[in-house]
Structures are given as structure tokens and as C-alpha cells.
Amino acid sequence: MADELTPETPEEEQPKKTHKQRKNGLYPGVSDELAENMRTGWADTELHGLEPIAQATHTLARRDALSRRFPGERLVVPAGRLKTRSNDTEYPFRASTEYAYLTGDQTENGVLVLEPTGPTGHTAAIYLLPRSDRENGEFWLSGQGELWVGRRHSLAEAEQLLGIPAKDVRELAEALTEAEGPVRVVRGHDAVIESALTDKVTKERDEELRVYLSEARAVKDSFEIGELQKAVDSTVRGFEDVVKVLDKAEATSERYIEGTFFLRARVEGNDIGYGSICAAGPHACTLHWVRNDGDVRSGDLLLLDAGVETHSLYTADVTRTLPINGTYSDIQRKIYDAVYESQEAGIAAVKPGAKFRDFHDASQHVLAEKLVEWGLLEGPVERVLELGLQRRWTLHGTGHMLGMDVHDCAAARREAYVDGTLEPGMCLTVEPGLYFQADDLTVPEEYRGIGVRIEDDILVTEDGNRNLSAGLPRTSSDVEAWMAGLKG
Secondary structure (H helix, E strand, O other): OOOOOOOOOOOOOOOOOOOOOOOOOOOOOOOHHHHHHHHOOOOOOOOOOOOOOOOHHHHHHHHHHHHHHOOOOEEEEEOOOOOEEEOOEEOOOOOOHHHHHHHOOOOOOOEEEEEEOOOOOEEEEEEEOOOOOOOOOHHHHOOOOHHHHOOOOOHHHHHHHHOOOEEEHHHHHHHHHOOOOOEEEOOOOOHHHHHHOOOOOOHHHHHHHHHHHHHHOOEOOHHHHHHHHHHHHHHHHHHHHHHHOHHHHHHOOHHHHHHHHHHHHHHHOOEEOOOOEEEEHHHHHOOOOOOOOOOOOOOOEEEEEEOEEOOOOOEOOEEEEEEOOOOOOHHHHHHHHHHHHHHHHHHHOOOOOOEOOHHHHHHHHHHHHHHHHOOOOOOOHHHHHHHOOOHHHHOOOOOOEOOOOOOOOOOOOHHHOOOOEOOOOEEEEEOOEEEEOOOOOOOOHHHOOEEEEOEEEEEEEOOEEEEOOOOOOOOHHHHHHHHHHHHO
């Protein structure tokens, strides 16, 4: 990885001056002749007549709703900054969900500011880094200059794309220190912006802003629903890719499965929406198994929980539990079919006007019945559910909201989420499971080390629900036929 001439200063700052610095304003070791050569001879690459991004009308409506919720207050929503992975390398940047939701932009250091125009109404401005400066050499001497990391949009281009007046973010922190009147900021993404607002904000008021933006994402608009379907469709193809290479995974490890799905995510989307769970054999009993370094053996099950994230940052979240050799054993089928029956009951409970908890309760009831029927728990079922005894093997909640975050709307109030009511446009997962740990002496030996989860992404509609991930088979017989067709 090239590192020559990379400076130590943040990209948006001017190069540090030293007693050795030449009059050309560049770093030590750069001759006047080279500096002059690098300043000139560059074509004008400004882009004109750009079309607005696909979600521009939707982001405008979201900002208008935010303005109505907090009249007369300055609202500051940062994208975030690069985070160091090791020494002088950074993690790939992912803009904060709140910022991307309100702007459609995904560039680091960006900040959306809504300035109050009086008791009601706001004017929006997006603060971004402008094009790299050729005069002071920033574009080729800074580690975040355009020669190193690629061209970024000019402020004029950003305005055309986003439909928001764009300004230089390097001037924002100082302006915020002088700002008057009530201010709220989304915390946790930009320490520089937060520092500039230290004496102007409170945690309680800022939390109200974060909660509002979380709850605002619960009901998806038409653009969001389309993106979620796109994410799911790519995820379906990713699962097909995995089935086709299970023989190669057997010769290597779970990492082959992880890499195979990741390729689909990067080719068709922005990334994976979360760390892929590629859990073979007893690893399926570890709910968030992301080490993915275990053996893949014929006769075992593979629990694959993965989702593609689209370029607009909407993610799928789908799980299938597959027989690695293509055929479920009798005990695997027994457990799988019980989880399928549980999921069917949960999906049926997803409809407008239902309580959010209804689908969880329906799924858990089926699983409790099965555990009593198999003699693993003493009934009646109502007693088991009242005491939560089934949770030894069901472990987790049956689903969650889905959107730009895999666990979307996480900051919402209980009354607006888990104690709330389903509405058309909400999207959630239904994902019951049964997990019999390898060292669980309370179950017969044949159960031990088997973990099964089935998860689909369900959209609440006006008259019920739609399974966005119906492109993947769910019954045990359909899964076997699907796998045989892909391997054939």
C-alpha cells in the first residue's frame, strides 16, 4: 500500500508549517519546481446538469417533517468521520443513518444543518468538503486528498444531486460556536461538531432528536420499500451462490461461505448489512457466530444469516438453515419443521392494527407446544409460556424492525415500538429458532448441537403482509428440491 508523502494532519486542515517549509506552502521535501508543476495543467472536470438522486423528493419530505417537529430550533445532523482501523489505515466509511436518511448523501465529514427561519420553518444547508485544493497541494499531499482516495463532488455538484444548498464544512465548527438560540445535535458521530456545541446543547434534548429520527423511520415510503426489495433480491442470489459452492466450503471452512456471499453483496450493493453468520454444525447454536472459521461437514446443518446492503444503505436480513449434503436427517427435519410451523404462525400475525408483540407470542406458542410434545418440558403450554421455560432453547425475540439499520428504529420509545401497533409500510423480520447446545444434558443426545433459525423480511400492507424474501424456499422439502436444482 503506497504511503509516500502522506501527511499526518487531518484532510480538512491546512498542512502544518515548519521552519524548513518553502514559500510554496507545501510540506518539507517538495521542491518549488515540483510544487509549481503539480499546481497547473489540470483539466476542468466540473460536472453540469446532474439529475437529483432518486430519493431527493423523499429526503425533502423527511426534512420538512423534522422541521415541523422542532420549530424554532437549530438542528445539526453529522455524517461522521473516518475511524482508524490500525495505524494509518481507516475502516471503510459508512455515514450515520440519521444523516443519510435526511440527505441521501454518504460522504465523510458531512453535516446537515436546519436553521430556524422564525417560530416555524427552517432553511436546510449541507456542509461538505469541497474539491481538493490544487494550489496548496492538498489534493496530492494529503492522505485524504483526491489523488489518494478519489474525486469528490464539488459543492455545486452536491447541490444539484441532493437538492440542498451546499457549503464548506471547514467553516462550520467556528460558526456553530457563535450560534445563538436553542440547538440540538445527533451525538456520537462527529467530536469536532459536538465540541463546538458543548455549551449549547443538553443530552436530554439531543436524545429527543435521536428518538424522533428513529421513530420516523418506522413507516417506509415507496423508495424505501423498493430498496428493501432490491436488498432482499440480491440476498436471495447470494444464498444461491452459497449453495452452489458448498463442496468448496467443505474443503476449506465457513470462510468460503462468508466470502462467497460477500462477493454478491459488493457486486450488487454497497456492502453486507451486518457481519454474515455462516454457522455450520454446532456453531448454529451461537446466535451471532461471525468468526466463521469452523469446518463445514456433510451431514451437518448450515445456518446462514446474511443480508445485502444496497447503495442507498437499506439492508436485508434473511436466514435459512440448510442441510450441507442436501438432505435433512430425521431429527434435523423434525426440528426444522417445528421452527417452520412457528414462523408460519408468526407471519400470519403480522397485519395492520396488530400489536408488535403478537407475532412473537404466536411463534413462541408453537415452539412451546413442540417442546412439551417432545417431552423436553412439562406442560401445560400456558404454564411453560408464563414461566418462560421455552426460552432455554428459543433464546431470542422473534423479530425486529428492518431498514437502513439491520435493527432499525432502535432508539424508539417502547410505546412506539415493542409496545406499539403495526402500520402499513412497516418492515420487520420474523425469525423464530430452536437451539440445542452441544453440551446440553437436559435433552437427548440426538438433539445436541442442532440449531435452526428461519428468517424472512415481512412488509406490513393495507390488508395483511407481504414476504419480501419469498424467493427463498422455506419448507424442508422445498429447500431440498431447491438445493438439488442448484447443485444439479
